[in-house]
Structures are given as structure tokens and as C-alpha cells.
Amino acid sequence: MYRILCVERNRHVREIASYMAGSRLKNFIIHAHADYSSDILRLIRSEGISLVLLNIRGTHTPGMRLCEQIRQGSSVPIILLGGSGDFELARQALLYNVSDYLTDPVDPAELGRSLETVRRGFAPADRPAAAQRDYAEPAIQNEKEPPSPCPIVSTIKQYVEEQLHHNITLKRISDSLNFNCAYLGQKFKQQENMSFNEYLLRQRMEKAKLLLETTDMKIYEIADAVGYTEIDWFYKKFRAYTGASANEYRKQCFITA
Structure with a gap:
């Protein structure tokens, strides 16, 4: 024992x-x-x-x-x-x-x-x-047997959740943790089956969708809340992710509500 x-x-x-x-x-x-x-x-x-x-x-x-x-x-x-x-x-x-x-x-x-x-x-x-x-x-x-959760990946995900409204990069996270950036990227993809950037985009878009569905915040305010300082870049990413513009998505939510 x-x-x-x-x-x-x-x-x-x-x-x-x-x-x-x-x-x-x-x-x-x-x-x-x-x-x-x-x-x-x-x-x-x-x-x-x-x-x-x-x-x-x-x-x-x-x-x-x-x-x-x-x-x-x-x-x-x-x-x-x-x-x-x-x-x-x-x-x-x-x-x-x-x-x-x-x-x-x-x-x-x-x-x-x-x-x-x-x-x-x-x-x-x-x-x-x-x-x-x-x-x-x-x-x-x-x-x-499913792979065991990696504590460092959980920490990265927690960081993303808390800092989503800021400019986030894996390099910045790795520097703050004193870890090799490539190592963190490999660990993250191994556990999550997606790259860190794919995960970050998903978290930002899902948060934007939630804000569009549940608040009356302006589009530029939502963009800022999910880490985009360039509104045009947010519009582009949101349309690519959902197939609709942010305004169209909000209207669809009201119609189906």
C-alpha cells in the first residue's frame, strides 16, 4: 500500500x-x-x-x-x-x-x-x-481508459475564463507560468483535441452569443467584453463562427424567443 x-x-x-x-x-x-x-x-x-x-x-x-x-x-x-x-x-x-x-x-x-x-x-x-x-x-x-486531466491545462482554461476581455496569447500565459510555450501548446491540444487558439476563439464566440441573447449591450461593448478591440475583426470572426452577423444573430434570438 x-x-x-x-x-x-x-x-x-x-x-x-x-x-x-x-x-x-x-x-x-x-x-x-x-x-x-x-x-x-x-x-x-x-x-x-x-x-x-x-x-x-x-x-x-x-x-x-x-x-x-x-x-x-x-x-x-x-x-x-x-x-x-x-x-x-x-x-x-x-x-x-x-x-x-x-x-x-x-x-x-x-x-x-x-x-x-x-x-x-x-x-x-x-x-x-x-x-x-x-x-x-x-x-x-x-x-x-480516458486520459487523466492535466493540471496545467486546467490552469490555462481558468486563465482564459478570467482574462477573456483582455488580449490573450499562449505565449503570455506561458511566460507568466514560467513554462515553455510549445510544451503548453502540445499539452493543451493533447487533452482538449483542439489548439489553444481554437479553444480561445470558441470561448470568445460563445460568450459573445450569450451576451447577444441575454443583454441589451451594444455590439462594440460585447466585442470589447470578449477581447476584441477592432470591431471589424470581431464582426468577421463572429460571422465565420455562426454564419450570421452579430445583429442578425440577435434578431434571430428575439424571433425564436
Whole structure:
């Protein structure tokens, strides 16, 4: 069994354990608990810890400092629980190479998927016997399993959602995350089955359609709200995407309403 170290700000709180009980994932066991003042690195080494579950709910800054301390002496996988949707916080988590970042409210099933992703990443020599038997199954069975979500792709999508009204490029995002732009582009296309630019266009056009359907905003205001400073360029992109001009689309919505 893989050993999990649960880290809470308060050692008397056992919220992470309740999440684990709901995940029903095999091959993991909650081996030890600790609080933020514990010697986490010593516990990781002395207890043979395979994974750290770090609860950062309401303690984002101390939680990030603890991630930094762990990374100074260990590459053990870390899953953060209870984070906010703040992009800067997710960016810091990526810099510390966390395995996943689960925001509140944490879904036990989502945690289970994250743990399964971590388990698959362990080297064969590090796997318990039961896990090694899992990997002995035919490769065709593994091919049927859907790819696990990539945390960096989730962060990119969150950035797009929050900054849709600004000029967004993958290069700008990669610079802010300190990642290689080509690498991010490959990861994004691999998971989303479309390029980043295709995804960005879709998000902008779908948001524009929603605003045309539900608000009385002027067309130029909608264009600006979805990141277009050139109104003519917005008109061109919208027609190519929907087959109608923005004005025509709005009229059709009123007719069919």
C-alpha cells in the first residue's frame, strides 16, 4: 500500500481523511497526520511517505510556504486540497510541481481520480505488489481508459475564463507560468483535441452569443467584453463562427424567443 501523509493546519482536524473515505481508491492508506508546525521532511523520509495531501483551505500563503519547504528536500507527489480559484495561487502551485490542485468544495470522486493519476506515475520498483499486478494487465485495456486531466491545462482554461476581455496569447500565459510555450501548446491540444487558439476563439464566440441573447449591450461593448478591440475583426470572426452577423444573430434570438 502507498502511504499518505495528511497535513492540516490544525492537527486535531481530520477533514482530509473524510475526503479519502469517500474516494474508495485502492492501494493507498492514510499512514500519518501532521500539522504545519511538524517536521514534514523528516516524516516523509522516516515513514516512507509516497504522497502528501496538503489541506490549504483558508491558509493559502502558509500552505505555499510548506510546499516550498517540502520541495527543498523531496520530490514526493503533493496534492493540494481546499484551494481557491485564484490564478496566482494555482501558478505558485505549478511552480512547486504539485501533482494536482483541487479547489473547494473538494469532490471525493475528483480526489480519487487525482490519486489514481499519481499512482500511475510511480516507477514500477516503487509500486506495491497489488499495483504491479494492475500494470501487468493487457495494454489494450489501459488504452480504453480516458486520459487523466492535466493540471496545467486546467490552469490555462481558468486563465482564459478570467482574462477573456483582455488580449490573450499562449505565449503570455506561458511566460507568466514560467513554462515553455510549445510544451503548453502540445499539452493543451493533447487533452482538449483542439489548439489553444481554437479553444480561445470558441470561448470568445460563445460568450459573445450569450451576451447577444441575454443583454441589451451594444455590439462594440460585447466585442470589447470578449477581447476584441477592432470591431471589424470581431464582426468577421463572429460571422465565420455562426454564419450570421452579430445583429442578425440577435434578431434571430428575439424571433425564436
